[in-house]
Structures are given as C-alpha cells and as structure tokens.
C-alpha cells in the first residue's frame with residue numbers, strides 16, 4: 389500500500405515523525421508561520437481507509453493554541469489588508485505554480501488518508517487549483533463601482549474591502565479542493581484566515597499551507613488548527629472572526645450556521661445532497677449509462693454532487709439490466725492500485741451506515757439488483773469497501789431515498805412522464821445538483837427551467853460550475869445568501885464602502901446649514 393513518500397516523510401514541518409510515545413507521525417498546527425507540535429492531550433487517529441491501519445495522529449488543539457492562532461491572524465491582518473492588490477495577486481500566481489508542481493504529491497496524501505483513487509485525487513487538487521487560478525483575477529474581481537457627477541461637483545464610488553479574520557471548516561471528501569475554495573479567495577481579498585481541515589484528512593491542507601508559505605504569504609496570514617466540536621465552537625463564538633465558510637453535513641452545517649450567525653458573523657454553509665439524474669427514453673443510451681455509472685460510483689459515491697438517484701422516464705426503464713452490467717464492470721480496489729475505479733469508504737462506521745441503508749431498501753420493498761455489501765478486496769480485507777450497489781423499485785417514502793447515502797449506491801425510481809420526474813425532484817428537500825439526459829433541446833430546456841435545484845446538467849452528470857461562476861446549491865443543500873467562489877465568493881469575503889465626494893472648483897461657501905434631505 390502507498391506509503392507517505394520519502395519527501396513527505398522527511399519533512400520536519402507539517403507531518404512529522406513523532407516524539408510522541410508511539411512511532412505514529414503527528415500532524416502539526418500552523419501558527420504564526422510555524423509548524424508547531426500541539427501540547428494537547430487529546431489526539432485523533434488518522435486511518436488509511438483501505439487497510440484501517442493508523443497512519444497518523446491529529447491533535448485537538450488546546451484553547452491556548454486556538455487563541456494563539458486567532459491572535460496571529462488578527463496581528464497579520466492590517467499589514468496584509470494594506471499590501472497592494474498586485475502583491476497579493478503575485479503570491480497567488482506563485483501559489484498556483486507550486487500547486488501544479490506538487491499536484492501528484494498532494495494527490496498521494498489524499499489517497500492515503502481519504503481512500504479515493506489517485507486519478508480522482510489528482511482531480512480533487514486540480515479543481516481546487518482552478519479556484520486559485522480564478523483568485524488571481526482579483527484585480528478585476530475586486531473592483532468597486534463609480535458614478536461620476538451624481539450632482540454638481542459630486543461623485544459616488546465604492547470600494548470592496550476585506551472583512552478581517554475569516555475561518556473555514558472543511559469536510560473529509562475533498563481534502564484539497566474544498567480548503568482551496570476557501571482561504572485563497574479570502575486571502576487574495578486581503579483577509580487573514582483560520583482553517584480547520586477535516587480531522588480525518590488533514591495532510592493535504594498542511595502541504596497546501598507549506599506551499600502557500602513558500603509562495604510568499606506572510607506569517608500569520610493563514611493559520612491552521614485541528615479538532616472537532618471544541619474547535620468548531622471556538623470558531624463560531626470568537627469575536628475576532630468575521631465570516632465562516634463551512635462545507636459538510638446538514639447536521640454540522642445547520643448548527644454552525646445558527647451558532648455563527650447568532651454571534652454576528654457571515655456564514656456560508658454548503659451541505660448535503662440527493663442528486664437526481666433524469667433519463668429520457670430519447671437519450672443517447674451508451675453515453676447516459678456510462679455517465680450515470682461514473683457519477684454514481686466514482687469516489688465511492690462520497691461526493692456531494694454524486695448522481696445518487698436515477699429517475700428513468702417511460703421506456704428508459706428497459707435500460708436497467710444494462711445499467712447493472714455497466715456497474716459490474718467497475719473495479720473496486722485500494723486507491724493507489726492501478727486500474728482501481730473506486731476505493732473504500734472513509735471509516736468502518738460509514739460502511740456500516742451505508743450497508744444499513746441498503747438493508748432498509750430490502751425491508752421497505754425495494755429490489756437490490758446489484759449488491760456490493762459483501763465485497764472482498766484481495767490484500768485489503770480490512771478496508772472499508774462497499775461495491776457498486778443498485779436498488780430499484782424505490783419509492784419517495786423509502787429511507788434509502790430520503791437519506792443522503794454517501795456511498796456507492798444508486799437508487800432507481802421510475803416515472804411515466806417528465807412532469808412526474810420534475811415533481812419528484814422538486815419534492816425532495818435537497819437542491820444541490822441534478823442532470824437530465826436527453827437528445828431533445830425543448831425537453832432539456834423545460835427541465836432546466838422548471839426544476840428547483842441550484843445546479844443543473846444537461847447531458848452533464850456532475851455539473852459543478854467552474855470557478856468563474858459560483859457553486860450554487862440551493863434549498864436544504866445550502867444555508868446563507870452568498871455562495872462559494874466566483875463573483876459571489878469575492879462578495880462573501882469583502883464589504884463595500886461607498887464614498888460620496890464633492891470637490892468644487894470655486895469657493896462656494898454655504899450661507900446657512902442645509903437642514904432638509906438633499907434632493
């Protein structure tokens with residue numbers, strides 16, 4: 389199985405061989421530009437999901453360490469906010485180059501800690517890199533507005549200014565991409581940032597922090613703490629934090645949105661999903677089946693944009709046997725093994741949860757057409773593997789339909805018409821993503837207009853917008869009012885200051901106070 393590469397292993401900075409009682413490496417904190425060993429007495433094991441071996445330990449940062457991290461962010465803010473926008477852009481330009489040069493190294497860490505295949509892990513880094521590249525356009529994105537001659541000798545203009553210290557809380561499923569949605573966008577606007585990566589996959593964030601430092605980001609502009617609930621509460625409550633970016637489950641997201649908002653912060657929370665792929669009988673069959681299978685089972689279904697629900701309309705229901713054949717061809721293996729199509733789930737608990745949801749389908753009257761529960765992967769018998777699973781005859785009131793499964797499970801519903809399909813999708817509380825497969829433009833257009841979901845693919849199974857747009861999940865998949873990245877991301881991390889300015893050429897002294905509203 390993949391080992392931490394020699395380059396990574398020998399690094400004394402961020403993922404170090406430990407002075408801890410065991411020989412397991414420990415993940416450091418990043419405070420004031422230094423990678424420091426935590427003094428915590430509470431540590432969490434990091435497992436390789438393909439073997440369940442302990443590969444590292446991550447601390448739950450102490451209160452003093454979290455205070456030091458936030459003080460560092462606060463100290464660094466005035467000078468960073470005052471740094472010219474061109475200098476901040478230069479840091480990001482160097483950063484995107486360093487990420488490209490280290491892409492494979494970051495991907496290896498992702499596979500080791502998260503389990504996804506190396507090719508998919510490279511995609512994880514690449515999609516984050518695109519946000520960094522987008523952030524390099526700050527010189528246009530951060531422009532304010534102007535309106536000259538609003539009245540005689542008077543001009544009106546606005547600036548976009550940073551907020552101060554911002555914070556990010558990330559999930560386990562995209563260890564590079566999601567942190568990269570957060571701190572590069574915030575920092576290029578002149579904010580400083582406190583990042584809390586997922587405690588299950590901290591490695592990629594630590595390497596990304598090292599690369600940012602190497603790109604010239606001043607000490608204290610990015611700080612990293614680790615932990616779970618205490619760290620999250622600290623972020624929600626701390627008066628010096630002005631905005632929180634969260635990505636993860638609904639349970640955590642709703643809690644963080646409410647607690648953070650109560651403390652007067654801006655909060656954006658991207659959360660769970662149940663994404664439907666509507667298959668029309670006029671679709672290109674081979675493309676559609678391949679796209680469905682790739683989007684349902686890729687990353688072992690652990691993507692918020694996984695296409696986890698198929699709605700087969702009319703004659704398209706006859707394609708079910710072929711769908712099963714396509715899914716059977718996928719190879720399940722440890723993520724670093726050549727030819728692996730999908731790797732393990734993140735934890736044994738996640739595996740148990742997914743298997744229980746499959747069980748619930750049988751109990752509630754659905755049919756299991758392909759069952760991945762008993763899969764054994766040679767050489768990785770202790771891994772958290774579930775093979776591709778397809779459940780048909782699913783009805784909207786069944787547990788396997790109502791819950792986000794977050795595993796390699798495709799649930800299949802059938803309808804007679806497009807209108808019924810739209811009704812099903814719109815009745816589901818989540819609004820993250822959806823796709824329609826059809827060769828009819830009018831059908832596609834109707835679907836895109838009537839479906840109440842924030843991101844729609846037309847013959848595109850995972851319609852995650854590129855970073856010049858924003859990630860626009862809606863309804864129960866999002867709390868807040870300003871989305872991640874794109875123009876919205878810049879809006880989230882800045883505040884407007886509007887200046888009304890009057891310069892008269894001639895001296896025109898007022899003869900009396902102006903006591904009425906100017907008209």
Ligand code: NAD
Pocket residue numbers: 557558559560561562584585586587615616617620635636637638639640641643658659660661691692792794820859861865
């Ligand atoms: P999670 O909510 O368990 O963890 C996310 C973060 O919140 C972690 O940093 C964790 O330490 C913290 N956390 C966990 N439980 C908490 C609690 N009860 N109170 C406070 N903080 C808590 O999510 P996960 O399992 O890491 O990620 C999977 C979930 O994330 C799925 O629901 C998936 O759909 C969602 N997700 C959404 C998007 C999106 O953009 N909409 C993207 C990726 C993942």
